[in-house]
Amino acid sequence: MTNERKPQILVTGAAGALAQQVINRLRDNYQLVAVDFREQVYLGDDIPSYCIDFNKRVFEDLFRRFQFEGIIHLGRIMSSQETRMRRYNANVLGSQKLLNLAHKYGIRRVIVLSTYHVYGASAYNPALIDEQAPLKGVGLSMDLVDSIELENLANIYLWRYPDLNITVLRPCNIVGPGVRNSISTLLASRRAPVLAGFSPMMQFIHIDDMADAIVLAYRNTVRGVFNVAPDDWIAYQHALQLSGCTRVPIPSIPPVLPRTIARLLKMKSFPSYLMSFFKYPVVIDGRTFRDTFGFKPKRPLKEIFRYYRENKHPV
Template sequence: MSEQRKPHILVTGAAGALAHQVIERLRETCDLVAVDAREQVQLGDAIPSYCIDCNHRSFEDLFRRYQFDGVIHLGRIHSSQLTRMRRYNANVLGTQKLLDLSHKYGIRRIVVLSTYHVYGAMAYNPALINESAPMKSAGLSADLIDSVELENLANIYLWRFPELNITILRPCNIVGPGVRNTMSALLASPRAPVLAGFSPMMQFIHIDDIADAIVLAYNKATRGIFNVAPEDWVAYQKALELCGCTRIPVPSVPPILPRLLLRALRLRSFPAYLMEFFKYPVVIDGRAFAKEFGFKPKRPLKEIFRFYRDNKTPL
């Protein structure tokens, strides 16, 4: 009897630390193909890796060659990485191309990684934001339009083509070893700015836990949108204290002043839209995902903060 064929899965955003974690969890049970628009990553002889933009004509060749069964789309470009137009092309048009090809070639499972930032930071946000809440961020910041549009596209395909079995994940702040986002940079810094008079509640999820969540989501074909977050949260200034950061109070008005001071603190990138997230709480309700997929984070806040306390990045 011939050996059963392993599922063929395309993983985008392969140069990121999170994609590496997901690939490590799936490499024994699946045949993986890694793609990143920024660089080609070396993952060993068993995993083909390509540096291709989803909008490039040669991207379709991968679907013909490998006959994918599923897609894990982790290739969302953050606001600090490209100009607004290039980011829109990558996140929105690139995702549309990916979904079109998935439909054309009969893909039966797609997981799309989004972000809790789509909810927007406002003074009147509810204490716990569930998945039915509107995505207000596009009206608050032009830098988040592409994130909302990416989700809107995935939503359209989710309902128009149910056979794709699309699951959209909205995680809270992803942190931990190898994570290179702004929040991780702040927690790893010896000194970190705080907006004077503000210390909103925040949620943090370890990169190991979000990688587990993505694998759980892929392995159970439940269509829909899910927040991914632990059941605990902490005030931002308290988180900095527990990470061993010296807090630098920054006036929140006028808006240009915080950005000037951030440059003085040598924080290389600080997207302007994040200012509101350091004023107002955006605490998301992750219970639906936990119940549906049997998810429970393994890394508590104290372990996350201990890592940053013990691994400070010199200024």
């Protein structure tokens, strides 16, 4: 099959490990175009790659040049990266531009990667949080406002333009080789902070399984919002122990104290605006995605933690 006959897909966030895993799974059957506003990455001679700010006019040139069937939007800046304003410009304004162009150029399939952080961490969270639960993340931290607004945008376009066939995925903690988010950095460290008296239940999904989930979602056109998580969970401190980390207790009260200590010790992997996630459990219910798409993670927790135990400085 020649590239000209293959359906064309725009993949954003191409510099990230997850996007590259997704690209590797799709490249044989689709003509992919990779975009990242942070850097241009080489993914092979068969995949055009661009470093473009979504808010610039030249971004639309890609939609004129290629006939995209779909978009896999993985280019969200995580809460642990960049300044609040830069995250907002990229995650919210950039995503709005992307969705506007998708509608303008007749895109028929859109996947948007969100995060379980939108639910917020609270002592009053239910044992299992389903997709109908309120998004309380913004009420707990202004640093998560861009994640909430990205979701709100996606939901507006989901119902306003059903022809876009938008699917929003809210995964739990994505971990594994190449992942550089806050929790992965903690699992990879030799000494990891914990809040004294707290060890909330957490969920982890291997990057390979998350890439499979995204591909599965793209190939099976079902609109809506879906949690993505395995059926098991584990206490945070136990996860650190299994990953070979020495736990460093930090006083949890008064509330300003752990934030101050993390800032003084320059613990970027323990950001103040995610502090509540290290106190209260946020366990999401992934059954709807599992049943709708036939998803079953292949990488168990013991394999995830063994990787971090054996690779304290993962690439």
